[in-house]
Amino acid sequence: MGAASHADDPQTPPPPAAPDVAQILRANYLSLALLIAKRLLIATVLVAIPVAADRLLELDSPFVMVFTVAGVGVLVLTVHRLIYGIRVSQCARVLRTYPLEFHPRVLKKRERWTQYGNVFEVRVTTRGQHGAPLMLAVNAAGRRRWPEGAEEGVWLAGDLPFGGVMVVRGGKGMFFLKPADWDKTARKREEAGAERLAQAQQAKLTHRTKRAVMMRPGA
Structure with a gap:
């Protein structure tokens, strides 16, 4: 994946300064930690409600146990999100392998x-x-929300036929990328030279992403 040329087009403004990779990862690890801590707190409170109701109010009702079930459900979903939905470590591997390049438009x-x-x-x-x-x-x-400012340009690390990492300007929004149609981009991967293939292998981008990991049926 080559960088876009700006020197040949005087009307094209130069790209902004590249964000610091260490700060990007630090911000996303912190965001992940806060998200998990918030969910664990909610699960703990839900599980504690029946215990508190029994000890403080002497309320012994099967309906109170609904809170326990809900708390366990939140805990299970948190574990699932941690295992399948969290890509910070894999993004870190890609960012160590590829440089960040600015792309002025993402749709x-x-x-x-x-x-x-x-x-x-x-x-x-x-x-x-x-x-x-x-x-x-x-x-x-x-996180589930699409970040603000992404339409104004993003930083990309990787090789699109294999996958990569997209960083929104400001460095707080980071996304793991894989081709939507892995088979359709197979020819481009086959035509990649030895250097590109070695980089993709180092970043572990050479294999189709499993369905559970990509979080979409049929991926």
């Missing part, structure tokens, strides 16, 4: 709600290049 085609998080279909375009593949994007820290 969000649609989004899908899943149990493990929202999956966005996006197209990241490069000035002067055509045929950018449609990508699936998953928020690395487990």
Whole structure:
């Protein structure tokens, strides 16, 4: 994946300064920790309600146990999100392998709600290049919302036929990317040179992402 050329087009403004990778990862690890802590707190409170009702109010009702069931449900979903929906570590591997390159435009085609998080279909375009593949994007820290400011340009690390990482300007929104149609982009991967293939292997982007990990049926 080559960087877009700005020197040949005097009307094209230079890209903004690249964000610091360490700060990007730190912000997303913190966001992940806060998300998990919030969910664990909710689960703990729900489980504690029947105990408190029994000891303080001497309220012994089967309906109170609904809170316990809800608390356990939140805990189970939290574990699922932690296992399948969190991509910070994998994004870190990609960011250690590829440099960040600025792309002035990203188009969000649609989004899908899943149990493990929202999956966005996006197209990241490069000035002067055509045929950018449609990508699936998953928020690395487990959040569901599409970040503000993404339409103004994003930073990309990776090789689109294999996958990569998209960082929104400001460095707080980070997404793991894989081709939406892995088989359709197979020819581009086969045509990649030895250097590109070695980089993709180092970043562990050379295999189709499993359905449970990508959080979308059929991925």
